[in-house]
Amino acid sequence: MCGIVGIIGKENATDVLVQGLEKLEYRGYDSAGIFVTDKDRQEHLVKSLGRIADLQNKLNPEIQGTIGIGHTRWATHGKPSERNAHPHTSSNQRFILVHNGVIENFEEIKQEFLQNKQLEGETDTEIVVYLIEYFSNIGMTTKEAFKKSLSVIKGSYAFALIDKHNPEMIYVAKNKSPLLIGLGDNFNVICSDAMAMLTETNHFVEIADGEMVIVKADKIEIEDQKGNLVYRESYEAQLDLSDIEKGTYPYYMLKEIDDQPTVMRRVVQEYTDSFGETVINQEIIDHVTDSDRIYIIACGTSYNAGWVGKAIIEKMTNTPVEVHLSSEFGYNMPLLSEKPFFIFLSQSGETADSRQVLVQANEFSYPSLTLTNVAGSTLSREADYTLLLHAGPEIAVASTKAYTAQIAVLAVLAKAVGDHKGNQSSLDFDIAHELSVIAAVMETMIDEKMVISQLVEDYLATTRNAFYIGRGVDYYVSMEASLKLKEISYIQAEGFAAGELKHGTIALIEEGTPVFGVVTDKKTAAHTRGNLKEVESRGAHNFVISLQSLAKETDQVIIPDVHPLLTPLVSIIPTQLIAYFATLQRGYDVDKPRNLAKSVTVE
Structure with a gap:
C-alpha cells in the first residue's frame, strides 16, 4: 500500500528519494516524507500532507545528504496528517524509521514497553521506533535493538531504519510486505x-520474510532469524523506463486502456x-489435468477476471472451478475437494489477502x-508455478490491462489443458x-473514445447512482464495469445479474437512473433485453452495449463479433472508457482515486 525508498552512498540522496517516491505514488498519496543526512550529520527531516508535489514544495537546495529514506503513505493507523506521516523518529530523535504494513500487536507493545511514553502521532510505526529506542536504552546495540524489536512484533512490515549516531548504514527487514535492495556502483538503494x-540500477536482491539486512x-x-x-x-x-512513463497521455489509465491490443498480441x-x-509448462498442465477442482483465489478486479476465467476453463476442460x-x-x-489446484490472480503479486491463502495451501502441499x-x-x-501476464507496468489504481491479460492467459491455460484432455471444445x-481478432476489435472500440465521451456526458453528468446488468459472462463483466465506475468517479455503481433485479434491486430504480445492459450472449440476450424493458418502464435511462450479431438500432455501443468465450475481453473496453470519461468530466484524478492504493499489501 505505502511506498518505501532509501539510498546510501550518493551525494544527491534527496533527488533520488523524491524521484523514487514519484514512481511509487500509486502505492499511497495521502502524505509523504524524507530524511537525509551525511557523515557530518547534517540532518534534514521533511514531511508533508498530500501528494509528492506538496513535499517537493517544502524542499530547498540545502536539503541534501549521502544517506536517506523516504515514504509515501496510505493511511492504516491514524488519519492522514503531517504528524502521522513517515519517517517517524524516536523520542530522543536518534532513530528514524519508515514502515509499510500493519503491526497487529501495537497495543500490547505499548502496554508492555512504552507505558510512560507520550506518542506524537497515532500510528503503529511510531510505536515500533519507540520500541527500538527502548531496547537501545537498556544497553543493546542498534542491530540488537532492531532484531529484538522484530522478535516482539507481530504483523506485516517492511522497515528501513537509520541510526543518526552511525549514518553509514541502513537497517532493513521485511515480513509479508515487499522490499528490495538495489545494487549500484559504490552505492546501494532500497525500494518497495x-x-x-x-x-539508479536494474540489479536487485530479494529479501525473504524474517531476514534482516544491513x-x-x-x-x-x-542475516536470517538465527x-x-x-x-x-x-x-x-526486466523493466523499461519508457514503460512506466505516461508519454503524451494525460493519465496512465488512458495509456493502459490503449495498451490492451498490444498486450493481447x-x-x-x-x-x-x-x-x-500453446506453450505452457507441461507440469502445470499435468497438475491441472490431475485435479478434481480448481480454486481461483483473488481480490477486486482480479476476482472479477476469475469469474470470466471460470466460464472459459469449465467449458474447455470440463473441470469444475470455484x-x-x-x-x-x-x-x-x-x-x-480431494485433489484441489489453486490459481492465484494478482496484478502486483503482492496482495496480502491472497498470500495468506497461499501460505495455507503450501502447508497442505496443494499445487498452486x-x-x-x-x-x-x-x-x-x-x-x-507462475504464468506472467506480460502486460507491462500498470500504474493507474483502476486496473484495466491486467484484467484483460488475466483473462487471456487463463484462456491460454484452459486451451492447453483442454487439448491435453482431448476435449473437442x-x-x-x-x-x-481468436486473441488476434480480439486485439483488432479492441482497437476498434478504443477508437470510439469521442463517441463514448459524449454518451457519458448524456448519461452520467449529474447522476449519483448507476447499474450494470447482464447474464452469465455479461454479469461478470457488469461486476467489473461497475467497480471501475465507482472506484474512480465515485458514482455509486453496482453490477447485477439481470434476472435478479426483480428480486429486490428494481426497487432502487428511479426516474433517470442510468442502467447499462451488457448483451453479448445469444442464449440470454432476449432475457436481458426483457429486464432492460422492466427497468425502462420504471424510469431508467438505458444504455446498451451489444455484439453486432445481437444488436438493435437503438443500442448505444455495438461491438464487432468475436468468439463467444472471449466476449468479456471486448465488452469491457467501452465500460473502462465510460469510467474514465465520467471521472474526467467530474474533475477528479483518474489515476489516484481517494482512499485507494494500487498494491494492497495489508490484510
Whole structure:
C-alpha cells in the first residue's frame, strides 16, 4: 500500500528519494516524507500532507545528504496528517524509521514497553521506533535493538531504519510486505518496487520474510532469524523506463486502456508457437489435468477476471472451478475437494489477502499457480508455478490491462489443458487466431473514445447512482464495469445479474437512473433485453452495449463479433472508457482515486 525508498552512498540522496517516491505514488498519496543526512550529520527531516508535489514544495537546495529514506503513505493507523506521516523518529530523535504494513500487536507493545511514553502521532510505526529506542536504552546495540524489536512484533512490515549516531548504514527487514535492495556502483538503494529505482540500477536482491539486512554504500549483509549470514544472487529487473512513463497521455489509465491490443498480441507471442499451439509448462498442465477442482483465489478486479476465467476453463476442460475472495477464503476455508489446484490472480503479486491463502495451501502441499504481472513478486516466488501476464507496468489504481491479460492467459491455460484432455471444445478453438481478432476489435472500440465521451456526458453528468446488468459472462463483466465506475468517479455503481433485479434491486430504480445492459450472449440476450424493458418502464435511462450479431438500432455501443468465450475481453473496453470519461468530466484524478492504493499489501 505505502511506498518505501532509501539510498546510501550518493551525494544527491534527496533527488533520488523524491524521484523514487514519484514512481511509487500509486502505492499511497495521502502524505509523504524524507530524511537525509551525511557523515557530518547534517540532518534534514521533511514531511508533508498530500501528494509528492506538496513535499517537493517544502524542499530547498540545502536539503541534501549521502544517506536517506523516504515514504509515501496510505493511511492504516491514524488519519492522514503531517504528524502521522513517515519517517517517524524516536523520542530522543536518534532513530528514524519508515514502515509499510500493519503491526497487529501495537497495543500490547505499548502496554508492555512504552507505558510512560507520550506518542506524537497515532500510528503503529511510531510505536515500533519507540520500541527500538527502548531496547537501545537498556544497553543493546542498534542491530540488537532492531532484531529484538522484530522478535516482539507481530504483523506485516517492511522497515528501513537509520541510526543518526552511525549514518553509514541502513537497517532493513521485511515480513509479508515487499522490499528490495538495489545494487549500484559504490552505492546501494532500497525500494518497495523495483520501478522506483530503475534510474539508479536494474540489479536487485530479494529479501525473504524474517531476514534482516544491513545496507552500506559498498556492500549488503543479509542475516536470517538465527543470525546466519545469507548470500543471495541479484537479478536483473526486466523493466523499461519508457514503460512506466505516461508519454503524451494525460493519465496512465488512458495509456493502459490503449495498451490492451498490444498486450493481447504479446500474450499470443509468449504463450503460443509459430503453429499457434500453446506453450505452457507441461507440469502445470499435468497438475491441472490431475485435479478434481480448481480454486481461483483473488481480490477486486482480479476476482472479477476469475469469474470470466471460470466460464472459459469449465467449458474447455470440463473441470469444475470455484472463485473465491481471498480475504474471505483465508479465514473461512470451505470444504475442499480431494485433489484441489489453486490459481492465484494478482496484478502486483503482492496482495496480502491472497498470500495468506497461499501460505495455507503450501502447508497442505496443494499445487498452486500464480498469474501475475510482476516477475519475482511474493505470490510468484511462493507458488509452485507462475504464468506472467506480460502486460507491462500498470500504474493507474483502476486496473484495466491486467484484467484483460488475466483473462487471456487463463484462456491460454484452459486451451492447453483442454487439448491435453482431448476435449473437442478446446481442440476446435484456435487461441492464437481468436486473441488476434480480439486485439483488432479492441482497437476498434478504443477508437470510439469521442463517441463514448459524449454518451457519458448524456448519461452520467449529474447522476449519483448507476447499474450494470447482464447474464452469465455479461454479469461478470457488469461486476467489473461497475467497480471501475465507482472506484474512480465515485458514482455509486453496482453490477447485477439481470434476472435478479426483480428480486429486490428494481426497487432502487428511479426516474433517470442510468442502467447499462451488457448483451453479448445469444442464449440470454432476449432475457436481458426483457429486464432492460422492466427497468425502462420504471424510469431508467438505458444504455446498451451489444455484439453486432445481437444488436438493435437503438443500442448505444455495438461491438464487432468475436468468439463467444472471449466476449468479456471486448465488452469491457467501452465500460473502462465510460469510467474514465465520467471521472474526467467530474474533475477528479483518474489515476489516484481517494482512499485507494494500487498494491494492497495489508490484510
